[in-house]
Amino acid sequence: MISAPLAEGVIDVHAHWLPTELFHLPPGAPYGHMHDRDGELHLGDIPLSIPTRAMSDVPAILKDMRTAGVGVRVLSAPPFAFPVGSVPGAGEYATAFNDALSAVVSDAGGRLVGLGMVSLGDADEARAQMERLTRTGGIAGIAIPPLLAGRSLDRGTLRHILADAADLDLAVLVHPMQLPRPEWSEHYLSNLIGNPVESATAVAALVLGGVKEELPRLRICFVHGGGCAPGLLGRWTHGWHTRADVRRHSTRPPEEVFGELFFDSVTHDPGLLGLLTAQASKDAIVCGSDYPFDMAQQDPVGFATDHGPDARTLTANARAFLGL
Template sequence: MSFSLRRGPVDVHAHWLSEELFGLPPGAPFGGITDRDGRLFLGEVPLSIETRLMSDVSTIRDDMERTGVGARVLSAPPFAFALGAEAGTAEYVDAFNDGLARVVRDGDGWFAGFGCVSPADSDAVFRQLRTIADTPGLLGVAIPPLMHGTSLDSEPLERVLHLATEYGLAVLVHPMQLPSPSLSKHYLANLIGNPVETATAVASVLLGGVIERIPELRICFVHGGGCAPDLLGRWTHAWHARPDVRASSHRPPEDGFQNLYFDTVTHDADALALLEAKAGYGRVLLGSDHPFDMADPDPVRHAAERGFPASRLESQGREFLGLPPVTR
């Protein structure tokens, strides 16, 4: 069955989860999600969003029409990522991918999807990625930046990158807002923790030589790459100054940075300008982070105000997803 995406700016960073999957995968570090009077809670923590914004497809479409998004690539919220291999984990991932495939199939080109995998289950991950690749409209896989103290240059996550590339899939890396005692106040687990998680993953790909081992890898780091653009000069200096920093890579980080993709969710015009200056033209994609509290509520307009016209947001999104260019 063929698949075509609706015309217009492509939002590569948006979330969906059916209410049937609010229990989250076995071993999820935060407990399940609950609906309390129409609002979502993660364990006892309020998510500050309405339940319908996460689960109701018609509501998501209404938001797209309001903001001028042509097509939206849906992925699981990061607390629904499967980090372990407990009994029932693969079944949860399969249920998410099946549900996402139905949303995409019934969406008339409004939606594409990034599926989920169980990286810790070496048998399941092969099957899941093959299924994603064989499902029309599921164009990639969403993964965490860290797993059990390792990142993208180590197993099991590097194996996912190899397989995704082999199957022609794009990869979206989304931070998990991991708890830390030093970040327990002022929402710092998100405001500082998320950018650092993402920067750690970017550094692992560059300094760990991942893009040299997988040159065809199409990988996008959300939230503008976290604090990676600000740290890139520091990494490059260290790469030249220290043999241990360059031991696993043959190219300085500033060169490899231009092989990566990022999204526009920076909440700051200067930060977005720095990101594009470091990454290069064509490497910054439209993102919204719908429906979370840290989402950009008007992503197409804000991107246009910062030099990213709608036509560019469409063509670059399609390129990242491996779709043919539009004919005008």
């Protein structure tokens, strides 16, 4: 629940934070624990190429915001901290994160907003956690992965979570988890290809699965510009018109529903952001940074305003997504 007024300026909806006391990650997490090595953050044996303090140090976050010209930053957990398994202790981890996040954003004078986490292995537990988040200071919604146990947003637990988020008026940010595959084991392809593919899969599931049609009040944002989705929208629409199996769960063509979703500006490609803006409408684009990761947009406001909507529109869109 956001009660205090936000600071002035462009809102960055896509940034990450995790307190050091939760670096051990939730039970069942697919990677090793986060830890520090000579000031650099590691995930198991994988170097994350960022200073350890950048993930948990609020003064560092606020300093980066001033440098980047960001007025408000929306913080969510890094995706490898999502409680994905039905493992004892996952719910306690989510609660600990949500409490710590609320304390940080509530003490930031309107410069920070939070997106909480929920237990992804139990839809009923997730519902109870979301109900609690509606009463938690500084929290506007939740962050979830695009895939879970071989399913996306149109089936299973994630589908239940979206319905509950819409019912409870919580914003939903969808962030890929960089799931490993053997063919992506080199060249950082699990990120460079895997993340965009995960996001595009979730957009397709939402659009072709009729989820947004069933949940018109759902406010949902896909990071990294929706991944591959802008380049595939024409193909999806063609398939919807020509194949009955593509359109069996939806009554409207993908290009219509696409314009009712939110997407952040982290595309690393001016042409792609221009295409996304044309497809989704300027009212659907919000500023994102992916702070503090190595794939972050270094000048998030400048990139978004140079190649997408102006600052006033970006801010209005973010407020709409957050439900303000």
